[in-house]
Amino acid sequence: MRIAIGIVVGVLALLGIAASVGHYFVEPYNPGFLEFPAITNAHVILGAVFLAFAPLQFVGQVRARALGYHRWAGRLLVAVGLVVGATALFLGLVVPFSGNGERLVIGLFGGLFLASLVKGVVHIGDGQVAAHRAWMMRAFAIGLSIATMRLFFIPALVIAGNPTDQQIAVLSNLSFTVAFVLHVGVAELWLRRGGARRVAPRVSPSTA
Numbered sequence: 001m002r003i004a005i006g007i008v009v010g011v012l013a014l015l016g017i018a019a020s021v022g023h024y025f026v027e028p029y030n031p032g033f034l035e036f037p038a039i040t041n042a043h044v045i046l047g048a049v050f051l052a053f054a055p056l057q058f059v060g061q062v063r064a065r066a067l068g069y070h071r072w073a074g075r076l077l078v079a080v081g082l083v084v085g086a087t088a089l090f091l092g093l094v095v096p097f098s099g100n101g102e103r104l105v106i107g108l109f110g111g112l113f114l115a116s117l118v119k120g121v122v123h124i125g126d127g128q129v130a131a132h133r134a135w136m137m138r139a140f141a142i143g144l145s146i147a148t149m150r151l152f153f154i155p156a157l158v159i160a161g162n163p164t165d166q167q168i169a170v171l172s173n174l175s176f177t178v179a180f181v182l183h184v185g186v187a188e189l190w191l192r193r194g195g196a197r198r199v200a201p202r203v204s205p206s207t208a
Helices: 002-022 031-035 037-058 060-065 067-094 099-125 129-160 165-192
Strands: none
Touching: 002 037, 002 129, 031 037, 031 067, 037 060, 037 067, 037 129, 060 067, 067 099, 067 129, 099 129, 099 165, 129 165
16 A cells, blocks of 8 residues: 555656646746746746655655654755745736636645645654654645646546636636645545554654
């Protein structure tokens, strides 16, 4: 089960990274990105960095054999994630591709992503390792959903044939919503089955 989840996570992370790279080879699907190139670039580039390195934080062998790396990489990834989340909120709320529906979806799950990162940091500061890991898993699950969204959205466009702008907006919002809900649901199921308790329950805050 864990191997299967690891493979799925790896494939989705690679898909998300590929989408970030592809952003620079095609015309932006959202004209609003051209209005805020610095914010867009920060979101795209740092999003790829987050997807590339965050999965390693959940590998038990890495934590056991390279705890120092796990700690400093975690601090860096939290900083990167905060920028990714903040820029996602900005783009989703200020220049949404799919109108008010996107504002609602990105506002809700973007806010949850940022809140999860902050709660993860607070818990590790208190030495609560299991709670820290649980909130970081929630944050990563939400961040990874951008790749799954494309697995729904692109086939939906193909099936639709020649959709109107309004239909594209609806399909985009539905794809985002399904992907976010699916990822949050799977993460919560995993956590309820004890996924976050497979580490020591407490460490000294001074060594976290």
